[in-house]
Amino acid sequence: MNADNLPGDGTDNRSRFAYITELEPTEGGVKPVAEASPERATPKHSRGNHVITAGINGIPAAGDRLLDISEIARTLGQYYKHTISIPHRDGDELDFVEPITGEVVLTNSGDALILRGQVKTVLRLECARCLQTVLTPVETSIEEEFDLVGETSAWGVSSDVTAVDGDENGAVIKGNVLDLGDLLRQYLTLAAPTWVECADKCAEIPLPEGVVFKRLEPGAEEPVPASADSPLKHLAELLAEKERRGNN
Template identity: 30%
Template structure:
C-alpha cells in the first residue's frame, strides 16, 4: 500500500475521480505537548482511513485509536486513557512551493506530489480529543486535603468530618482552572 509511518502514497488515487482506497497505519508517537504538559502514549497510534478522490481534493476520513497516559486531577496518579476519535481532512494538491488558495473549507490541507503526510493532522486531532478535565475514575476519592493521603489507597486519620459530597463537587469546580 506504499505506507511508511504516517505517510500515504496516493499515486493510484490522484488521477481517477471517485476512486477510493483503504489504509491502515500504525506508528509509535513521541510524547505530545498538551497545554503545559507532556503526554506520553501508552500504545501505538492506529489510523484506519478511507481516502476518496473527490475531484478538487482527496477526502480522508476514518478513525484514530490509541491510549495516552494522563494525570488524574483529583488523586494526581497517572492513568491510561483510551482514546478513539474521528479523523477527517480534505487534502488539496498544490505545486511545490505554492500555497493553498481559495477553498472555503475548514478541513482543507495542502499536499504536493503523490504522498500525503497525515502526521500533523493526526497529532492535532488527538490533541483536540484529550479531555481538559482528566479524572482516573468518577469514583476517585482524591487526596486528603489535610495530609495528602491518596484516599483511593488508604484511609487517613484526619478529621475531614463528612464533607458533604455536593460541597466536594463544588470545591472541585472552584479549583478547576
C-alpha cells in the same frame, strides 16, 4: 509490445497504482515516504526534505507517518484504504501509551481529495485533583477534504495536480506529502478530555511546608475568627445605624 501481454489475452496487467478504468475504480496511488537523512545529499526523486521509499511492494506500512499522495491526487476516482498502527516515539507531542490504531480511506472525487477514518489510542493524562497519571482511552472520527488544483497543459489535460490544505497554521499537506502523523495528533488532541480524575479516590495530597490540615469531627462547625478592627467595619456599623433610624 510483448506478445504475452497483448490486449484480450485475459491477463490483468494493471499495477496497484493504475489509473481508473470505466469498469471500476482502482485502489492505490499512495506510496510511503521517509525523512531524508541530513548527512546525505537530497536525491532527485525527493520532495523537499522527504524521500519517497519503496516500502513493502510500494505499499505504505501501518506505522508510516508520511504518505506521498501525488498519484491519487491526479487520478479521478482512485481510492486508498490505509490501516494504521503508529507506535509512540521520542519527540512526539502527544503522550500515548498504546499505538494509534484504526483505518483511513482517501478518495479522489475530482474536485477534492476526501479523507475519512476512525482512530483510537490511550493517552497519558494528569488527574485534575492530585496530578497523578491517568490512562485515558480516546477515539475519534476523521473527516477532511483537500482541494485538488491542477495545471492544465496546451492539450487541456491536467499534467500535475496538487492537493491543497487550506489550513495555513496547521497544514498537513506540503508538496503532495500527507503528514498523517500530525493529522492524527491534531484530531486526538481535540478529542482528549480537558478534565480527568483518578478512577478511584485520589491519594492523600501532600500539603506545602508550613500548612496544617485540620479535620473537623462530623457535625462540628468551624469557628469563625474575630474580625480585625478596621475603618470599613465602623463604616458598616454607621450605615446600619442610619438605615434603622430611617425606618423608625
